[in-house]
Amino acid sequence: MKATLAEAFNQTSYRLSGHTPRNLEVLKQALNQVDGERASDLYGNGEIIEGFQHKMAGFLGKEAAVFFPSGTMAQQIALRIWADEKQVKRVAYHPLSHLEIHEEDGLKELHHLETILLADENRVIELEDVTGLDKEIACLLLELPQREIGGRLPSYETLEAISDYCRKQGIRLHLDGARLLEILPYYGKSAAEIGALFDSVYISMYKGLGGVAGAILAGERSFTEKSKVWKRRHGGDLISLYPYILSADYYFEKHKDKMDQYYQDAVQLAEQLNRCPYISTLPEVPVSNMFHVYIAKGKGVVEPVLASVYEETGVGITSYIKEKYDQACYFEVSIGDWYHAIPKTSLEKTLTLLKERLR
Amino acid sequence: MKATLAEAFNQTSYRLSGHTPRNLEVLKQALNQVDGERASDLYGNGEIIEGFQHKMAGFLGKEAAVFFPSGTMAQQIALRIWADEKQVKRVAYHPLSHLEIHEEDGLKELHHLETILLADENRVIELEDVTGLDKEIACLLLELPQREIGGRLPSYETLEAISDYCRKQGIRLHLDGARLLEILPYYGKSAAEIGALFDSVYISMYKGLGGVAGAILAGERSFTEKSKVWKRRHGGDLISLYPYILSADYYFEKHKDKMDQYYQDAVQLAEQLNRCPYISTLPEVPVSNMFHVYIAKGKGVVEPVLASVYEETGVGITSYIKEKYDQACYFEVSIGDWYHAIPKTSLEKTLTLLKERLR
DSSP, X not given: OOOOHHHHHHTOSEESSBXXXXXTHHHHHHHHTSOTXXXXXXXXXXXXXXXHHHHHHHHHTOSEEEEESOHHHHHHHHHHHHHHHHTOOEEEEOTTOHHHHSSTTHHHHHHOOEEEEOSOTTSOOOHHHHHTOOSOOSEEEEESSXXXXXXXXXXXXXXXXXHHHHHHHTOEEEEEOTTHHHXXXXXXXXXXXXXXXXXXXXXXXXXXXXXXXXXXXXXXXXXXXXXXXXXXXHTOXXXXXHHHHHHHHHHHHHHGGGHHHHHHHHHHHHHHHTTSTTEEEESSSOSSSEEEEEESSOHHHHHHHHHHHHHHHOEEOOSOOEEOSTTOEEEEEEBOTHHHHSOHHHHHHHHHHHHHHTO | OOOOHHHHHHTOSEESSBSSOSBTHHHHHHHHTSOTTSBOOBTTBSHHHHHHHHHHHHHXXXXXXXXXXXXXXXXXXXHHHHHHHHTOOXXXXXXXXXXXXXXXXHHHHHHOOEEEEOSOTTSOOOHHHHHXXXXXXXXXXXXXXXXXXXXXXXXXXXXXXXXXXXXXHTOEEEEEOTTHHHHHHHHTOOHHHHHTTOSEEEEESSTTTOOSSOEEXXXXXXXXXXXHHXXXXXXXXXXXXXXXXXXXXXXXXXXXXXXXXXHHHHHHHXXXXXXXXXXXXXXXXXXXXXXXXXXXXXXXXXXXXXXXXXXXXXXXXXXXXXXXXXXXXXXXXXXOGGGGGSOHHHHHHHHHHHHHHTO
């Protein structure tokens, strides 16, 4: 019996995406060096949480930061605070925003905010989308990079122009920077420089950085203090968040300075994949460590091809593929430490076999 | 310079309450024996979370259970589900319920539920409070034991009568069983027997049990499946909850069968404390491992007395005291493993010194 794609993937020794397997070793490694006598954080207080929040506020160029169990919680709360401030229960973001498609409508069900969807599924939000708004909004959320369309970015000039316009119009600008670090090499800017364009900034501590879970929300202290009240209301002010904080700090230090390498790797790999028949990447030239891979064939054809390549090379490209349009499918690649562990010959063989078998 | 109460407490080797210090060792110990190759849970799926949920559903005698990062999140969601089911946005609970005093009004701010407060700050909810309701409610929440009044309980017959009445009236009954295991010895019942009186049950995995954080919400599958949707909306459906799940399981196994010992210890200790001048416990005879200790003197008098006792005996009674009424203060005692580590002579000396110095 032929292995399914996921089964074949699970047998591979090397992976195109990520840093390591998502297993318990991720936490164990982060805890190895910590002193067991160190006191737990306690409902948002204590050296572990306050120290890390202070460090991340500095990194993001903001006055203060708050550690949250999840970005879902952090971002709903950011938008709610800005909506309350302006007494306008309306915000705007991209139609493929995490809040719109991955959160069971928490923003609407819990915070009763109305959303305006800007741009469309084929492009990022541009200045004209914002200046063309015909209803008043409290806040605009920009996701950088826009993950669900392959991880794309507006130009830096566009960012500056949107930021400038929002400030003049009294529209708060929030950064969904789940993968903020991953785009710093492309823009050639620091996190604080990009953060300065926004009123509030969220980053994920696990997506590109490789922690266990958790998020940081940063802004002025008057904003972050309000966010702590909402964090308690959401049930996120846990007695102890240290398992996530310690691992966030550990993997932040381990991976933060490698983003340029991941980005360059992504550009090179995308170039090679684009040479395979039926394969095209989105974007064609990545602007971060991530991109989407489209294959212009049906899922039923692609899955056994990929599984056979995994079995022969030991390199796992993806554990899943999603159907899109007619007779096409895609998956996401997100380069981390693991990519460098793949033997050069195994990677070459993977690409060669893909070329041969997708004909 | 004299040490403050908290400083003197932090210098002690033994503590009246709890299992161990709340330090990182709590997590490290729970992880010692786990296999690093074991896969993480992934957004509510995977063997680690599903296995533990199944185990806790069985323990609580319910069809299904869901692991939540916090009880705050779990209980708001339970009440919301019952309110939606009946299309009645009103629930009832005790005026000192966790939801009323510790959650920044999350239930009202996020779920827009109206609350009716039953009984008062001096007693638990009785059948007459429920039968006397003059407005329709979707759900009644009972907290067992009622922590903020010293951890008190209604009689088991009252519980049965309330459960019976609610079923007949179409009122859902939810158990705030944060410390459910701690009351099983007093009632002489299993968790499943008590759980059978309720439509939904929450238990904390850290309060009496000693885990790092986390909670279980149990009920029929149709209820728990809805709770998973709300968990995602709240931002509680983390990519990985295993640090809390593994420690919950570890300390559940370690402490669940010692509750009778903790309860007996609490009864004995309360009896001894009640022999000290100016001291009285609430309840006078504990019904679980916890009780409150009232001292009929001002905080300014009591704090230096306690600090001096800690310094001489090495036994920490409490890290804080709260003022209540005029010239009175109180603190909570919650017996766990730590109590048994106190040398008998040190405990005796502590009680002797308290008697001498509180004159």
